[in-house]
Amino acid sequence: MSKLRFDVVSLFPEAFKNFFNHGPIKKAFEEKIASIHIHNPRDYAIDNYRKVDDEPYGGGAGMVLKPEPYFSVFDQIPKFNKKRVLLMTPQGSKMSQSDFCRWSKEDQLILICGSYEGFDERIRSLADEEISIGDFVLTGGEIPAITLINGVVRLLPGTLGSSESLKEESHNDFLLEHPQYTRPSNFRGLKVPNVLLNGNHKLIKEWRQKQREVRTRSRRPDLYELWKLNQTNLEK
Numbered sequence: 001m002s003k004l005r006f007d008v009v010s011l012f013p014e015a016f017k018n019f020f021n022h023g024p025i026k027k028a029f030e031e032k033i034a035s036i037h038i039h040n041p042r043d044y045a046i047d048n049y050r051k052v053d054d055e056p057y058g059g060g061a062g063m064v065l066k067p068e069p070y071f072s073v074f075d076q077i078p079k080f081n082k083k084r085v086l087l088m089t090p091q092g093s094k095m096s097q098s099d100f101c102r103w104s105k106e107d108q109l110i111l112i113c114g115s116y117e118g119f120d121e122r123i124r125s126l127a128d129e130e131i132s133i134g135d136f137v138l139t140g141g142e143i144p145a146i147t148l149i150n151g152v153v154r155l156l157p158g159t160l161g162s163s164e165s166l167k168e169e170s171h172n173d174f175l176l177e178h179p180q181y182t183r184p185s186n187f188r189g190l191k192v193p194n195v196l197l198n199g200n201h202k203l204i205k206e207w208r209q210k211q212r213e214v215r216t217r218s219r220r221p222d223l224y225e226l227w228k229l230n231q232t233n234l235e236k
């Protein structure tokens with residue numbers, strides 16, 4: 001059995017085809033670190049036209065997703081004890097790395113993707129959490145779901161070659177990652193800082209930490225303030 005099972009409810013299952021067939025994510029699915037099952041609400045529509053949407057009560061633009069196909073498709077998904085049901089919506093709370101970390105410890109994540117004008121309000125009652133990927137509106141929940149799956153799967157033990165690479169990367173502990181360089185040491189006059197070339201690991205560590213702080217302070221003052229607050233609490 002895979003360690004984390006994703007069940008995705010989507011009217012456009014083909015949208016998921018090309019996102020998990022390369023790199024570490026492909027390997028994670030092949031090695032059963034994670035598995036994915038896609039369920040189409042249209043297969044559970046009750047009328048002859050397989051209708052999944054209808055006009056909004058009270059009038060207005062666009063079509064609203066009907067509750068029956070979403071509840072029916074949801075009912076037939078096998079449920080694990082340790083699971084979260086996440087509904088993709090621009091009205092949700094903005095997801096972050098700490099959410100990925102939290103969700104990576106579940107046995108099952110059920111993701112509900114919307115389309116058109118969005119969900120009949122009653123469909124929201126299926127979810128434990130309503131999740132947004134940012135303050136903008138896309139045509140459907142598939143790209144948000146793919147983003148979420150990618151971010152969670154890369155945290156699962158065994159997906160990446162070395163778990164070390166997760167430790168100092170951006171958004172792990174408020175600070176952004178330090179600058180990275182590889183060969184050549186001088187490229188078109190752009191030189192790699194000397195400290196990285198001298199093999200003194202203590203100095204390299206100090207330089208990297210300083211760079212993380214300087215970089216975060218200038219690019220993301222909001223994260224820098226959180227980091228400082230966290231440092232103060234750790235010192236208490």
Ligand SMILES: C[S@@+](CC[C@H](N)C(=O)[O-])C[C@H]1O[C@@H](n2cnc3c(N)ncnc32)[C@H](O)[C@@H]1O
Nearest residue numbers: 088089090114117118132133137138139140141
């Ligand atoms: C056009 S949107 C509907 C937006 C809805 N009328 C509203 O104002 O909240 C269609 C679907 O795309 C998905 N979606 C769009 N933007 C999103 C975002 N920023 N985060 C997560 N899901 C999003 C949701 O599943 C949503 O139901």
